[in-house]
Amino acid sequence: MTMSSQNCKNLCKKIHDSKGQLNHLAQALAAKTQADCQEIRRTYMEMYGKGLHQLLKSIQLTNQGDESGALSYECATALSMLMHSSHERDAVVAREALEQSEVNFKAVIEIFLGRKSSHVILILQAYQTRFSRKLEQDISSIEPPHPYQMILRALASSHKAHHAVVSEHIGRCDARRLYQTGEGRPGAIDEAVVLEILSKRSVAQLSVTFSSYKHIYGHSYTKSLKKGNHGQFEEALKVVVSFISNPLKYYAKTLYRSIKDTTMEKGSLARVMVSRAEVDMNEIQMVFKKKYGMELRDAICESIPSGGACREFVVALATKTTTSS
Known part of the structure; x- marks a missing residue:
């Protein structure tokens, strides 16, 4: 059920009066659906003549580069992402990932692998509208060159070229091609064959x-990539194959690493929690518990200090009921 007009106005006033205090903002927005957030965004603009993004961006800039404010930055990032439509959010995530000093290829990979082709088209349009640039060209122009670029260009093409029908026969034929040009012969894998597929x-x-x-071969394709010597292309390909083979496990692992800070990737917690909150977060949580022996919300509470806006907000996202697929 969507918010009433008056409730939306009251909430916008509460947000405005909070003057950017994260605790108030998190409490106001944590349990809202994407549809609610879009209505709040429109109403706030009508009432105050400026976007919520401006308020949240100022919080991000205040805390960026400050280690003591890292969690505040993460929370402000999550709140800001919540205010976008899903395709706008992905366009912003892609742009920010490409602009980092060390490009966050995984964030862009998640977009091309975790979204339907119809959604990817909207993302590409939103990217060009918002930044006056084409996402595919920005990917291609990254320096120094990286194997992820070739993989991302291939995935971008797949959303334009593929057919909706899934074929077991094609799957078996492609599997045999991967074997014959990979572990079934000496030397490195044939990158051209992989990219073509x-x-x-x-x-x-x-x-x-x-x-x-x-x-057919009794072990996963990723296991074949771990045999012998391999370089950056194989490492990038393992990430892609792991996602495609088991996206729920991929997301659970990404969340665990972000929460435990074993491989610090700024924004990964916010990115996954917000993007999957109303899609498959319930399933991700079940995989998380099975893999790590604890509830996702408990892992968050153990790792993020109590009393902060970030913890309450992220826990609320973790417990939000999946409403759409």
């Missing part, structure tokens, strides 16, 4: 291919 198949079709690979 990635560029012509949907994510659903690729999932069938990697499942067929395991059925």
Whole structure:
């Protein structure tokens, strides 16, 4: 059920009167659905003549680069992401990922692998509208060159070229090609063959291919990549294949690493929690508990200091009921 007009106005006034205090903002927005947040965004603009993004951006800038304010930055980032429509959010995430001093390729990979083709088209349009640039060109122009660029270009092509029908036969044929040009011969894998398959198949079709690979050869394709010497391309490919083969496990692992700070990746906690909150967070939490032996919200509470806006907000996202797929 969406918010009433008066409730929305009251909440916008509460947000405005908070003057950017994260605790108040988090309490006001944590349990709201994406539809509610869009209505709040519109109403706030009508009432005060400026966007909520400006308020949240000022909080991010205040805390950016300050280690003591890292959690505040993360919380402000999550709140800001919540205010975007899903395709606008992904466009912003992609832009910020590409602008980092060390490009966050994983954030962009998640967009191309975790969204339907119809959604990816909207993301590309939103990116060009917002930044007056094309996402594919920005990916291609990254310096120094990185194997992720080739993989991302292939995945971008796949959203334009693939067919919706999934074929077991094609999956088996592609699995055999991967074997014959990979572990089935000496030397490095044939990158051209891998990129060709990635560029012509949907994510659903690729999932069938990697499942067929395991059925035919008795082990996963990622395990074949771990054999012998391998370089950056194989490392990047392992991330892609892991996501396609088991996205819930991928997200659970990403959340765990972000919460435990074992591989610090600024924004990963906010990115995953917000993007999956109304999609498959329930399923991710079940995988998280099975893999790590604890509830996601308990892991968050153990790792993030109590009393802060970030912890309460992220816990609220973790407990938000999935409403759409």
